[in-house]
Amino acid sequence: xxxxxxxxxxxxxxxxxxxxxxxxxxxxxxxxxxxxxxxxxxxxxxxxxxxxxxxxxxxxxxxxxxxxxxxxxxxxxxxxxxxxxxxxxxxxxxxxxxxxxxxxxxxxxxxxxxxxxxxxxxxxxxxxxxxxxxxxxxxxxxxxxxxxxxxxxxxxxxxxxxxxxxxxxxxxxxxxxxxxxxxxxxxxxxxxxxxxxxxxxxxxxxxxxxxxxxxxxxxxxxxxxxxxxxxxxxxxxxxxxxxxxxxxxxxxxxxxxxxxxxxxxxxxxxxxxxxxxxxxxxxxxxxxxxxxxxxxxxxxxx
Amino acid sequence: xxxxxxxxxxxxxxxxxxxxxxxxxxxxxxxxxxxxxxxxxxxxxxxxxxxxxxxxxxxxxxxxxxxxxxxxxxxxxxxxxxxxxxxxxxxxxxxxxxxxxxxxxxxxxxxxxxxxxxxxxxxxxxxxxxxxxxxxxxxxxxxxxxxxxxxxxxxxxxxxxxxxxxxxxxxxxxxxxxxxxxxxxxxxxxxxxxxxxxxxxxxxxxxxxxxxxxxxxxxxxxxxxxxxxxxxxxxxxxxxxxxxxxxxxxxxxxxxxxxxxxxxxxxxxxxxxxxxxxxxxxxxxxxxxxxxxxxxxxxxxxxxxxxxxxxxxxxxxxxxxxxxxxxxxxxxxxxxxxxxxxxxxxxxxxxxxxxxxxxxxxxxxxxxxxxxxxxxxxxxxxxxxxxxxxxxxxxxxxxxxxxxxxxxxxxxxxxxxxxxxxxxxxxxxxxxxxxxxxxxxxxxxxxxxxxxxxxxxxxxxxxxxxxxxxx
Numbered sequence: 224x225x226x227x228x229x230x231x232x233x234x235x236x237x238x239x240x241x242x243x244x245x246x247x248x249x250x251x252x253x254x255x256x257x258x259x260x261x262x263x264x265x266x267x268x269x270x271x272x273x274x275x276x277x278x279x280x281x282x283x284x285x286x287x288x289x290x291x292x293x294x295x296x297x298x299x300x301x302x303x304x305x306x307x308x309x310x311x312x313x314x315x316x317x318x319x320x321x322x323x324x325x326x327x328x329x330x331x332x333x334x335x336x337x338x339x340x341x342x343x344x345x346x347x348x349x350x351x352x353x354x355x356x357x358x359x360x361x362x363x364x365x366x367x368x369x370x371x372x373x374x375x376x377x378x379x380x381x382x383x384x385x386x387x388x389x390x391x392x393x394x395x396x397x398x399x400x401x402x403x404x405x406x407x408x409x410x411x412x413x414x415x416x417x418x419x420x421x422x423x424x425x426x427x428x429x430x431x432x433x434x435x436x437x438x439x440x441x442x443x444x445x446x447x448x449x450x451x452x453x454x455x456x457x458x459x460x461x462x463x464x465x466x467x468x469x470x471x472x473x474x475x476x477x478x479x480x481x482x483x484x485x486x487x488x489x490x491x492x493x494x495x496x497x498x499x500x501x502x503x504x505x506x507x508x509x510x511x512x513x514x515x516x517x518x519x520x521x522x523x524x525x
Numbered sequence: 526x527x528x529x530x531x532x533x534x535x536x537x538x539x540x541x542x543x544x545x546x547x548x549x550x551x552x553x554x555x556x557x558x559x560x561x562x563x564x565x566x567x568x569x570x571x572x573x574x575x576x577x578x579x580x581x582x583x584x585x586x587x588x589x590x591x592x593x594x595x596x597x598x599x600x601x602x603x604x605x606x607x608x609x610x611x612x613x614x615x616x617x618x619x620x621x622x623x624x625x626x627x628x629x630x631x632x633x634x635x636x637x638x639x640x641x642x643x644x645x646x647x648x649x650x651x652x653x654x655x656x657x658x659x660x661x662x663x664x665x666x667x668x669x670x671x672x673x674x675x676x677x678x679x680x681x682x683x684x685x686x687x688x689x690x691x692x693x694x695x696x697x698x699x700x701x702x703x704x705x706x707x708x709x710x711x712x713x714x715x716x717x718x719x720x721x722x723x724x725x726x727x728x729x730x731x732x733x734x735x736x737x738x739x740x741x742x743x744x745x746x747x748x749x750x751x752x753x754x755x756x757x758x759x760x761x762x763x764x765x766x767x768x769x770x771x772x773x774x775x776x777x778x779x780x781x782x783x784x785x786x787x788x789x790x791x792x793x794x795x796x797x798x799x800x801x802x803x804x805x806x807x808x809x810x811x812x813x814x815x816x817x818x819x820x821x822x823x824x825x826x827x828x829x830x831x832x833x834x835x836x837x838x839x840x841x842x843x844x845x846x847x848x849x850x851x852x853x854x855x856x857x858x859x860x861x862x863x864x865x866x867x868x869x870x871x872x873x874x875x876x877x878x879x880x881x882x883x884x885x886x887x888x889x890x891x892x893x894x895x896x897x898x899x900x901x902x903x904x905x906x907x908x909x910x911x912x913x914x915x916x917x918x919x920x921x922x923x924x925x926x927x928x929x930x931x932x933x934x935x936x937x938x939x940x941x942x943x944x945x946x947x948x949x950x951x952x953x954x955x956x957x958x959x960x961x962x963x964x965x966x967x968x969x970x971x972x973x974x975x976x977x978x979x980x981x982x983x984x985x986x987x988x989x990x991x992x993x994x995x996x
Contacts, residue, residue, distance in 0.1 A: 261990055263654045265633045285955075356816065357808035380750060380811035380966070466751045466811060471966070472959045487626065489951045490654030491990075 251503075258496035264486065269493065276497035286498065288473035289481045292386055293455050296393070296477075297509065301450035304394045305443055308401030311336060313431055315402070316409045317417065333406065336399040344396065348463035351392045355379050355464075380466050382474040389475050392460055397453065401446050408439040444513060451509040455502065458483065478502045570886050578670045579893065584614035585884040587891060588639040590629065592646040593621035595837060596704075596874070600904045601643070604895040608887075615887065624648035633660050638879035640888035644700070645874045652875065653694060653949055657992045661699040662878040667889045668698060673897035680896060685934070686941050688872045688913045695994060701892055702872030703904070705913040706832045707930050707941075708758040709851040709868065714925065716824060716847075724852045726865060728763070728795055731855050735804040738827045744806030746799060747826035749814035753962030754954070756796065759830045760961060762854040762869045764792035765942055769862025777945040777996050779986040784979040793964055793971035795857055800965050810966050822847060830854075836926030837909045850929035853936070867940035868933050872913040946982075949994045956981030 258276055262269035280286050315333060318326040326332070339347065354361045355378040363375040378388040412435065420430045436443075458479030462468050469476035469484075478498055486495035573580040587608065591601040598621035605617050618639075622628055625642065626649045632638050633655065644650050655661055668681035668689065681689060685705050692700040717724065720741055725731040735745035749755040765773055768788030775783035783789075799805055806826045809817055821829040822843045829835075836849055843849065856865040876895065878888035894900060901917035904910070909927050911918065911934065918931055934941065947954040960977045963969045969977070985991055 263658060264630060265650065265655055265658050265660055352813075355811070357811045358820070377808055377811045382968070466962065467753075467959065470753075470959060470962060471810075472963050472968075484955070487648065488651070490651040 254496045254499050254503075257493055258500045260493045261491075262493045262496075263490045264492040265490070272493070276494045277501075279494065280497060280501065283481075285469070285473050285476055286478070286481050289469075289476040289478045292474075292476055293457070293478055293505075295386060296390055296454040296457055297451055299390055300393050300397075300454040301447050303390075304398050304401055304450055305446050307394065307398045308405050308446070309431075309436075309439075309443070311398070311402040312405035312409055313435060315406060317427070317430065317435075333403060336402050338399065339396045340400045342396070344459045345463055347392060347396045348460045351388075351395075352379070352464045355388055379464065379475075380471055382471050385465060385471060385474045389457065389460055389465060392464070393453065393457065397450065401450075404442055404446060405439055408442040409435060412438045447513040448510050451513055452506055455506050455509065478505075579666065579886050579889045581612060581886045581890045582884070583612045585887055586616040586618065587641070587884055587887040588618040588620075589641045589891060590620045590622065590625065590639045591643040592625050592649070592874075593623060594646045595834070596904070596908045596910065597621075600900070600907060601895070603903060604891060604900055607894045607900075608891055612887075626650040633879065636881040638881055640878065640882040640884045641891050642877050642879065643703075643874060644877055649875075651951070652700065652877075653992060653994070655877075656694040656697070656699050660880050661697075662880050662882065662885050662888070664692065664698045664701055664878065664889070664892075667701070667892055670889075670893060673893045674899050680893060683896070683898065683914055685872070685913050685915055686939060687870060687943060690996075691872045691943065692875070695992075700875040700877045701896060702913050703874040703876060703895065703901075705870065705872050705911045705934070706834065707851070707868050707870045707911070707933050708762060708830070708832050709853050709930075709933060710759060710828045711821075711831055711835055711849050711851050711926075712828055713824070714848045714850050716827065722827075725855045727855045727859075728857045732798070732802070732804075735799070735802070739804060743824065744826040745804040746828045746830075747806040747809045747812070747817045747821055748830055748965070749812065749817045750808075750810035750962070750965075751813040751816075752958070753965065754958045755814065755830055756965055757957055757961050758832070758869060759854045760792045760796050761944055762867075763795060763857045764789045765869065765944070766854070766861045766863040766865070766867055767791060767857050770942070771862075773942055773944060774996055776982075777949070777994075779946075779950075779982050779993070781983070781986075782979060784982060785975045790971050790975050791857055793961075793974045796961070797964055797967070797971050797974075800967050805965065810962070818842070833911060833926070833930040836924060840909075848925040850925050851933060852929075853933055863940050863942070864937075866933075866936040866938075867942065868937040869943055870934065870937070870941040871943040945994065945996055950985045950991065953978075953981055953985050 257269065259271060259273060260269035261272050261276075311332075315325040315329045317324070342350075357363055357375070357377040357380070360378075362378065366372060366375045376384055379385050416434050416438075417430065420434050425433065456479055457477045461475050461477050461480050462483070465475040467475075469480045479502070482495045482498040482502070485491045485498065570580045571577065571582040587605075589601060589605060591598045598619075601621070602619060605619055609615065609617055620639070623646060625644055625646060629638065629642060629650060633650070638660070644652065652661075669679055672678045672680050672683050675683070684701075688702055688705070689698060691702055692698050712724070716722075720737075722734060722737065725734050738745040764786075765788075768775075768786060772783070772786060772788050774780075775786065776789075806817075806820065809826075812820065817826075818829060818831070818835065818839055819842050820826060822839055831851075833851060835851070839849070853866055853868050876892055878885050878892070882888050896914060898914055898917060901912035901914035902919075902921065904912050905918050905927075906921055909924055911927065911930055918927070923931065946957075957978055960969065960974045964971065964974045986993075
């Protein structure tokens with residue numbers, strides 16, 4: 224009997240495992256191997272070069288720019304997105320006059336804030352490129368319209384503004400999703416807790432800090448992982464929207480873009496694979512840190 | 526290698542995963558990506574006769590892969606129809622696609638490529654990489670064959686100057702380019718006539734004219750700021766005219782301090798002066814090619830640097846009566862080594878025959894048809910683009926832009942030059958683009974521009990993993 228069960232379990236697992244190994248693990252393994260070679264992408268042979276590709280990464284000024292930019296994005300994008308997401312979700316839940324309901328039109332706002340999530344990233348990038356257009360873009364046009372023409376900039380072409388402009392787009396496009404995520408988490412918080420807090424005389428900020436935040440902490444942590452991974456990517460937006468792309472002069476370079484350029488423009492697949500492997504370990508490290516960082520005891524509700 | 530997460534179920538799951546990894550990944554490592562090697566090619570060749578100089582096997586199938594971009598692929602189909610007429614038994618497989626490189630890369634790796642490829646457009650294959658991997662046929666046999674519609678001339682004698690050099694890598698002709706591109710400065714002739722402006726013959730006149738244009742309320746220049754390489758073309762053209770062939774060689778051969786030569790720093794200073802005097806339309810630095818070219822077509826700027834494809838690219842945007850024409854980049858100094866009429870020109874739309882093509886004789890024959898004068902004439906007529914075949918536009922009524930391009934080619938005579946470093950050393954090209962973008966935005970000086978690029982050129986020169994070329 225036990226024998227038959229084992230066979231059944233193995234039989235059920237095998238197809239999935241084989242597919243996983245073939246389409247997930249094997250490409251990873253190949254990328255690891257290729258990162259140690261000088262494969263050009265078309266040649267039949269690849270010569271083993273040891274860790275040479277990794278040593279080069281340290282001298283590649285553009286790659287170092289990319290690392291710096293991804294690091295900035297890693298700090299700014301999740302923090303800002305989660306802060307705005309939490310704020311909007313709280314307002315939708317408790318922003319009403321009594322302090323226990325959402326603002327009027329909550330359902331409508333939820334849908335509207337979620338809209339950017341429905342657009343493909345490519346469309347988002349193209350739309351924002353129009354918004355940032357220095358001569359007839361919406362942003363400069365609005366600034367000039369309200370008499371703040373002095374604040375108008377060539378957003379994507381000035382090195383100290385370009386990365387911020389890119390990050391603003393990433394935040395804009397993802398905030399709706401996290402608002403919905405946090406909203407769902409807040410829905411699960413019993414109302415009695417808020418009523419009790421209200422009776423105890425807690426203000427909005429105290430209620431948020433002492434009641435809401437501890438109870439959605441798990442969701443915030445998951446959001447950090449997702450946003451961290453998104454911040455380490457950024458390829459599509461940068462590739463479509465920025466000057467160069469990746470410019471001006473490396474100001475918006477990201478690892479993914481360096482990787483793509485080296486593989487498909489320069490024909491250095493081995494070197495590009497080394498970048499990919501580096502990115503893989505960075506992403507893994509971010510995910511592990513975010514998930515293990517703060518192991519607080521779980522709060523039990525009900 | 527890949528780390529396998531431990532679970533509370535302990536060994537069984539790990540063991541299964543491990544076995545799967547070892548079983549599947551190991552052969553894949555050596556098998557999938559880099560397979561190939563020297564399996565013999567099944568190239569079919571028949572007897573060579575005067576009628577059939579390339580030895581085509583009449584019933585061998587022919588596979589043609591064409592980049593279907595701005596020129597469409599009807600012209601390629603017309604050549605296929607002629608091929609089918611001569612070899613009715615041959616089955617022709619035509620594919621008009623985009624992102625040629627991504628589609629064909631696996632087939633080159635597996636050594637099962639098509640018989641002819643038009644390796645053009647965004648996402649094409651990197652030619653030096655292909656050539657270094659010996660994936661391309663030598664086209665010398667085709668060049669020495671009689672032309673399709675003029676058996677008195679060899680194919681090589683029917684091409685415009687520079688076309689064979691453009692297709693040569695490491696001493697071997699591996700591609701043949703169908704179109705001929707000339708770079709220059711574009712303007713609207715009616716606009717200039719209206720204001721009584723004359724196209725400048727040298728840079729001093731250019732600056733004087735820019736002053737006049739600016740006072741007329743029009744921005745003198747704009748450029749495709751999102752892609753600073755467009756502004757490199759006038760800069761490098763001026764430098765090449767000043768420094769002559771020696772400069773081209775020094776730059777392309779990665780000679781020490783080539784970028785710090787007076788010719789290049791002088792040309793960079795000219796562009797910097799343009800920016801410094803406010804002759805470049807504000808905001809240009811962030812505009813894409815479509816946006817800046819549209820602004821130029823709306824008369825917001827007088828000059829825009831671009832290659833000869835501009836007229837067909839602007840077809841749907843340009844207002845009636847705009848009548849754009851291309852002028853040659855003015856000479857920077859009186860002591861220039863090349864005449865003011867010299868132009869930067871290069872052929873593009875690269876056709877190649879893979880080394881492992883099953884029917885490479887058919888592939889070559891197909892190119893002989895495609896590069897015939899009649900085929901080129903039809904191409905020029907349909908696409909308002911200069912083909913790389915001499916005399917292809919004879920007897921055609923040309924648009925204002927195309928006729929100015931043809932005149933520029935005729936005026937330049939033998940002085941049609943091009944830089945090779947862009948295609949030989951793509952990372953260097955990227956460094957030049959970035960530096961020029963900074964220069965045009967006044968963030969670096971011409972001196973710093975030269976130093977940055979020289980550093981990048983030196984890095985390429987000493988990088989042993991990069992195949993070097995000489996001209």
